[in-house]
Amino acid sequence: xxxxTFNLNFWYGQNKVxxxxxxxxxxxxxxxxxxxxxxxxxxxxxILAGLLPYREGMVTIFHQSLQSISxxxxxxxxxxxxxxxxxxxxxxxxxxxxxARASHIFSLPSKKDYDRTAxxxxxxxxxxxxxxxxTELSGGERQMTMIARIMAQExxxxxxxxxxxxxxxxxxxxxxxxLKRITKELNITTxxxxxxxxxxxxxxxxxxxxxxxxxxxxxxxxxxxxETIREVYRIDAxxxxxxxxxxxxxYMPQ
Amino acid sequence: MFVGSSDIAAPKETIRWLxxxxxxxxxxxxxxxxxxxxxxxxxxxxxxxxxVGGSLAIAGNSIQNVLRTPLVDSFIxxxxxxxxxxxxxxxxLLNDFSVQPVAFLFGMLAVALTYxxxxxxxxxxxxxxxxxxxxxxxxxxxxxxFVQYVTDPFKLQSIVHWMIGNLHYATWSKVRSCIxxxxxxxxxxxxxxxxxxxxxxxxxxxxxxxxxxxxxRLLIIIPAALVSSSTVSVAGIIPxxxxxxxxxxxxxxxxxxxxxQPLSFVIGGSFLLFVDTLSRSITDVEMPVGIxxxxxxxxxxxxxxxxxxMREENL
Numbered sequence: 133x134x135x136x137t138f139n140l141n142f143w144y145g146q147n148k149v150x151x152x153x154x155x156x157x158x159x160x161x162x163x164x165x166x167x168x169x170x171x172x173x174x175x176x177x178x179i180l181a182g183l184l185p186y187r188e189g190m191v192t193i194f195h196q197s198l199q200s201i202s203x204x205x206x207x208x209x210x211x212x213x214x215x216x217x218x219x220x221x222x223x224x225x226x227x228x229x230x231x232a233r234a235s236h237i238f239s240l241p242s243k244k245d246y247d248r249t250a251x252x253x254x255x256x257x258x259x260x261x262x263x264x265x266x267t268e269l270s271g272g273e274r275q276m277t278m279i280a281r282i283m284a285q286e287x288x289x290x291x292x293x294x295x296x297x298x299x300x301x302x303x304x305x306x307x308x309x310x311l312k313r314i315t316k317e318l319n320i321t322t323x324x325x326x327x328x329x330x331x332x333x334x335x336x337x338x339x340x341x342x343x344x345x346x347x348x349x350x351x352x353x354x355x356x357x358x359e360t361i362r363e364v365y366r367i368d369a370x371x372x373x374x375x376x377x378x379x380x381x382x383y384m385p386q
Numbered sequence: 387m388f389v390g391s392s393d394i395a396a397p398k399e400t401i402r403w404l405x406x407x408x409x410x411x412x413x414x415x416x417x418x419x420x421x422x423x424x425x426x427x428x429x430x431x432x433x434x435x436x437x438v439g440g441s442l443a444i445a446g447n448s449i450q451n452v453l454r455t456p457l458v459d460s461f462i463x464x465x466x467x468x469x470x471x472x473x474x475x476x477x478x479l480l481n482d483f484s485v486q487p488v489a490f491l492f493g494m495l496a497v498a499l500t501y502x503x504x505x506x507x508x509x510x511x512x513x514x515x516x517x518x519x520x521x522x523x524x525x526x527x528x529x530x531x532f533v534q535y536v537t538d539p540f541k542l543q544s545i546v547h548w549m550i551g552n553l554h555y556a557t558w559s560k561v562r563s564c565i566x567x568x569x570x571x572x573x574x575x576x577x578x579x580x581x582x583x584x585x586x587x588x589x590x591x592x593x594x595x596x597x598x599x600x601x602x603r604l605l606i607i608i609p610a611a612l613v614s615s616s617t618v619s620v621a622g623i624i625p626x627x628x629x630x631x632x633x634x635x636x637x638x639x640x641x642x643x644x645x646x647q648p649l650s651f652v653i654g655g656s657f658l659l660f661v662d663t664l665s666r667s668i669t670d671v672e673m674p675v676g677i678x679x680x681x682x683x684x685x686x687x688x689x690x691x692x693x694x695x696m697r698e699e700n701l
Contacts, residue, residue: 183593207596214590220454221586221641231584235596239577240644285595 133195134159134289134321135180140189142172142179149175151346153189157338159288160319162312164332167342167364173325174293176342180323181212181291193289207235211282213292222265225258225277232284252284256310272303279310290315290322296331304328308335329356329380353378431556434564435662435675436655438553438621439631441568441613443654446628447635447646448575448610451586452603453512456636459628460614463515463607464522468496469618471526471533474545478537485548486563486619493615496522501607510600551624551676553662564616571613572651578606579647586643624676626683627654633687 135157142150149172157163165173178184180191182198191198193209201209219228229252233245253259256276261269266277275295282290292311296304312335315322326332332339333353341349341364348364349355361369361380370381446459453462472492476484503518504510534542581602584592589599617624631654635646661682662675 181594183590203593203598204596207594210594212590212594214588214594219587220456221451221636223583223587223641227583227642228587231587231591232595234581234584234592237580240580281595 133157134161134193135323136190136192136195137180138190138192140176140179140186140191142175142184142186142188144175149345150179151344153347155340155347155350157321157323159321160315161321162315162335162337163321163323163340164336164338165323165325165340165342166327166329166332167348168366171342171364172345173342177212177291177293177323177325180289181210182206183212204235207285207287209287210289210291211285211287213278213282213290213295219266222267224263225266225269225273225280226253226262228266228277229253229258229262229281229284232281235285248284248286252280255283255314256280271298272300272306275299275303275307276310279307283314288320290320290324292322292324294325294327296326296328304331311335329361329382333378333380356380426558427556430558430561431553431662432659433561434556434620435553435659437561437565437568438617438624438655439627439658440651440655441572441617442624442628442658443631443635443650444572444575444647445610445614446654447632447643447650448578448582448606449628450632451582451643452606452610453516454586454588455512456633457629458516459632460610461623461625461628462523463519463611464496464500464526465493465611465614466618466623467523467526467530468499469493469615470549470623471530473548473619473622474530474533474537477545477548478533478541486560490567490615490619492526493618494611496526497607497611497615501604510603515603547674548622550674551618551622551679552674553621554672554674556620560620564620567612567616571609571616574609575606575613576647578602578609579643582606582643582647586641622674622676624658624679626679626687627658630683630687631657 133156135155137153137155140150140153141148149170153176165176167173175184179186180193180198182201182203185199193201193206198206226249230241230245230249232252233241233248236242237245250259253262256279258273258276258280261273266274269277279295290311295311296307299307308331311322311324314320324332324336333356338352339350339355340347341355341360343364349360356378357371358369361367361371361382362385365382366385367382368385369383372379372381442460449458449460449462450456469489469492472495473485473489475492476488480488500515500518500522501510503521504514506514534545537545581597584595584597585599585602585606592599592602614628632646632650635649635653639645639649658675658679661678665673665675665678
């Protein structure tokens, strides 16, 4: 078991956003979380990443309580991709990726850190643009850079919050294929929050549907049907299959 | 070392003194005077100018990275107004000897106040840090105005003189009193120089790779405050150096702080040394260097701000 939550509850002030979540995620699984805006997807991911301290319930990462893992140790296990990223200073792609090694470094990076950075740049295919300022990259290249940064952390778990937002279709597929490849090749556990149900069906091993801070449904492709879509998104949909590929066509209820 | 307002130590004499002082056994009054001017007046001033300029620049670069904005320097945290109030207080109420330590203490006190004001349950946000700095600066500025208002004119003059940063009264004792905190703070900031690259990317981005931004911020603000307060205590408020030099370095060499921290110190030190040399040789009357840094730095800054390059790359 890579990630396990038990009776997890979470409040923003008085506002309860996560209700009694008990979820198990296996090692090497590619899991997608789906649900409306405000259903608690991002909050759940942030809790797993250790960015939001929880007070009720339990989260374990490889059978170890998340709260007992130090910030430094956590960074060596979990790679988290935040939803928004607005850098001010034009650091180069290489320098941004190098920061992934912070948990290993006291003052200056060592040769090993530079090697890991080079490997990550190669894995994601960014050697060509490694000297370019991050601030001048396109949306897709930025996302690739942040993924390379996470890979340089050498994590065993990836938590990605809407990694394909703001990207064109080609880049959406590139990023998702890349994630899938990394997950399978390196036996990493990947949890991704997505809005696009079709994209989720193309890549995920398992699905978690969130509704109002609760787990509405979990399972494989078979749980994605008209009823689930209507309950979760309050919208009608045609679910079908063409050339072996499942699809969902949503439409406004009549 | 060769220029100054005294003819006794004109360049030619200085060179002769430097090369002949061992071979020339006879001593006369002129030589003693020369020795005093060079060793006791000019040398400490050169060292002080370099250390002060370097400190302000490295602290400025550090604070710009911590606050993730190129538009601030270390004085944003309330150091200058706190120290100015401390100095005014001791000039008005105590004696001249207490000015340095009191200014230093109030500078550090102001930063501590800023930090604790901005502290919330969820850590320190950048906006609250900047706002708290503005509030603390305002608070000490009004206290300073009060001291100026009630103090007698003669003391008022020395307060005003002190506040316009200057290096006129550079002595070995001043060098000695500020050099230890400057060395400690600078070394500390140099150790932190790569970690500043991480912090500059963002709070969540730092936390995700294992650095607690709240802790790291403090680890950078403390040494930055230490060196800035030290400079204010010996040289008053020298504006613009901490703002412009990091900008200049970033513009020319890029944004990597592994390079920029040491470069900021060296270039900041050289800049202030150059400006101070100008200020003491351009006219018969020595002008306070604080006036010159603004006169020279202001237009440079406006130029940088207006030129497209900085807007694209650094804002």
